[in-house]
Amino acid sequence: MSKEILENSVESTQPNFEKATLWFDSMTVYIDILEKVQKDMADEILDRLEKELEDDTENIAVSIFLVLVVIIICPLTLRAIWSLTTVLQNYALTLAAQTKELNKEKKRSTYLLNAMLPPSVALRLMNTEGVNGELYESASVMFADIAGFSRLCGLSAPMEVVEMLNGLYLLFDSRIELYDVYKVETVNETYMLASGVPERYDRHVCEIATATLDLRHHVNILEVPHKPHMKIRVRFGIHMGSLVAGVVGLKMPRYCLFGDTVNTASRMQTTGLPGQIHVSHKTYMGLLEWGGYSFVKRGKIDIRGKGTMYTYWLTGRDDFDILGLDVSARDHMGIQEHRYAHMYDQMYKGRVQFAGKNLSESPTNL
Template sequence: MAPRNGSCVTEAGSIRSLSSEDMTAAAKSRRKKSCWARATDPARKTGRRLQLLQLLALPFIPILALIIQTATTLHEILIYRQEVSEIETQVTIATDLGKVVTRMQLERSEVAFFIYTNGSTLRSNLTQRFAITDQALNNMTTWPLVSVPRDDEEKAQKNDILSKEAFQARLEDFRKKIYSEGSSIAEVMAWYTSVNAAMLDHLTNQIKETDNSGVWRYLIAFKNLLRSIESLGIASVYGINYFGRGTLPNDNYISYVRHEALGYDLLNGSLTYVPTLKRLYAELTRSMPDYDRIKSRRDEILKNQKRMISVDDAIAYFDSMATYIDELRKLQRELRHMIKEYVNKNLKDATNKEVAGIAILAIVLLISPVIIMLVRTAVGTIQIYASNLAEKARELKKEKKKSDSLLFQMLPPSVAQQLKQTQQVPAEYYEAVTVYFSDIVGFTEIAAENSPLEVVTFLNSIYKLFDARIECYDVYKVETIGDSYMVASGLPVRNGDKHVSEIATMALDLLAASSVFQVPKRPGERLQIRSGAHTGPVVAGIVGSKMPRYCLFGDTVNTASRMESTGEALRIHISLEMKKALDEVGGFKMEHRGLVDVKGKGMMDTYWLECKDGGIARAAELDVPTFFEDVRPVFMRRLREEGTL
């Protein structure tokens, strides 16, 4: 054989060489479809009906989704409206309860002032103040169960939880006690503070802080403002004590500081949640003539320096704090008005959204029949076109699979895919691959003794067997020229150091498989092949445009060819480089041949590959009689069937 400086890859080792019989079987298998695929085929009457139902059902999906969405939105709007209405009801109840708390706060202040002055001042006003509180109690439509302290002899026990009537009775008893027994200021503060705290706790627990809208900010501000007024009212009672008694005991002073700081902190919180109140509060403080005096008196109380007892100062402080707290109650009423406006606005928005949702739902229900009719008309046209298109698509797919099968036989799959996608495959350098060559000993004489058709049949049977055997290995079938058979491993997909062992095992396998062949017209004589292999670097790339080939170039190809041509029958001739690579892998037995004069290379030290430890583990055994029932090429059998031969 002539030396080669390049050769072309025709098929990847992982893709089996497809014969004409294989192509025919593959075509038949592709014709088989699943039951569902046949049922939905637009070329069939059943398939057209199914597709018509599918396309008619398609418009119902967005229509149904829109109906569900609208219904869900309407449901959410109704729930939201109910929540807003509940908030409105809660705030209304809270306002009524707040009035009672306000009256109780004012009553607490006047009663405390009455006790501080030992009944010498404002005694005539208590009856009127009690009547105002009773009126606020009678106006309440709902009443929380309030925890009220028990009598003196039962202080160690728990408080009573009273109804409205029981609370009024207990309140009346407490008022009589103020006149008759001269209650202490601590007892008065404890009783009124406990009642107001219970009412405020009930109020704040009943008002829900919803996050469905921005009303929660107003609600928190409303709660904080109520508690701020309560804390400042308690602090003012201790302030009256300071001016009426000249000083505050340590416990009372601590209570004043705590309640005064808590009151202003809650007030600042309300102003933060509703910034509009800041402007109103600023105007309030500017319009109050005694606001600066209130600040100075607060600073005086915080110092708690002993001073002269002055009922006039206590009255003035009481009046100024009452005026200041009344102004804060104006803020409370303004905040109540804001909540009402906000709730009304949200209710109006909810109504508008509800009307819009109902209108959308009605429009959808009216238009949907028209859409269905239009879709049904369009489907009929589409089905006619789809029927023709499906037939053409099947034909195109069938032809594409044929062309792809042929392409994958001519080129490695990875290279073929890259060539189809980018229209070019750049040449690539491979540091280490193993190239294998084999040819038939005495093929020239065999060809001379047989007819051309017999020679073709003989070669076809050999290559068919070889192609089946190399399927078991990670190799690429490069080409067949006459009786020459070329295989490579390690490209186009690199496989590390496996290429050497893959080629070596494959060579032993092909050598063993070739022994089943009998030479035509030579009874008893078996086929003999001569093999050679070499390991080294190569350059590979696509050559040509009309009939592109994946070709290998480099001295490695030439050396592998020389190993085969200088070898012997039924032996595998390998180079020193391949022998060293096999030694690193291990598991192969080699025999030293010695120096051989290789054309173009000079003297080379070469080896015979003898066998593999443990034998060759074949992936599949061949049924030789079945395999060789008819090894003639398909075109010859077709000609015989047609009577040409």
């Protein structure tokens, strides 16, 4: 119909009013529908815009709230983290200090344990291993004590006795470090050594004999600190044989030796003479087998609990002038690097006095 209208001339003499009316009505309806559609679309767009605006407003509000929360919480969080870090750092420093102190105490405990027990036995105890009594078929034991100690104690003050024993034992402890011997214990004036325990050693009798010769040589040049010109006289006794060794006690564990060998060595010491090394016949035979030692026969003597025994005096060793260096030569034999070096300094400053004699005297001239 639109095409027909366009083709008609304005000067048309025969207009079609029916079609014109139909066209007009149709266009009116079309315009009304179009207007309604436009209005509905406008309302829909406005509704959507309003909803989106509300959503955006809500999102913005939430975002602003979160930003405010972050602004408020962030400093608190940072402060809490800083405080926690400070606490952790202080704890780490405290833990490091306590660990250092613990290691120091552990070393101290290990040192004390090694002073009470042989290192190999102490290591087994620290590793929670059992330490049972062990039989040693052949070992050597030496006892030494100060002759006339009871009389000397009666003439001395208690502190003077302690100072004297301390100086004497410092000397003994430093000298036995040169030999394969183990200091078992010291009870009052009695000093006990063993060789061949806890580590078995074939030449145990030689080691303990040479160590005893060394001790005798050096103790013969000592004086009682508080009694000038009174020499310290020590009796030595040695015996070799079988014995049992083990750790005894819980609170104060001690490495103890048991058996007839220990008793006989003690009897050798108590029946000996000041300045002499008293050895049993079995020890004499053992040293003869290795050779190089000199003896003087004492003969038969009655030993309490043992009856009559043949015993000997150990007088020297062929090469002892090389092995038994004097205390005065300590700088030439590396003693300044020894763990008892500070004790030597104390000893040389007067804790233990030396008799007025030539310290370079050969130990073979005993």
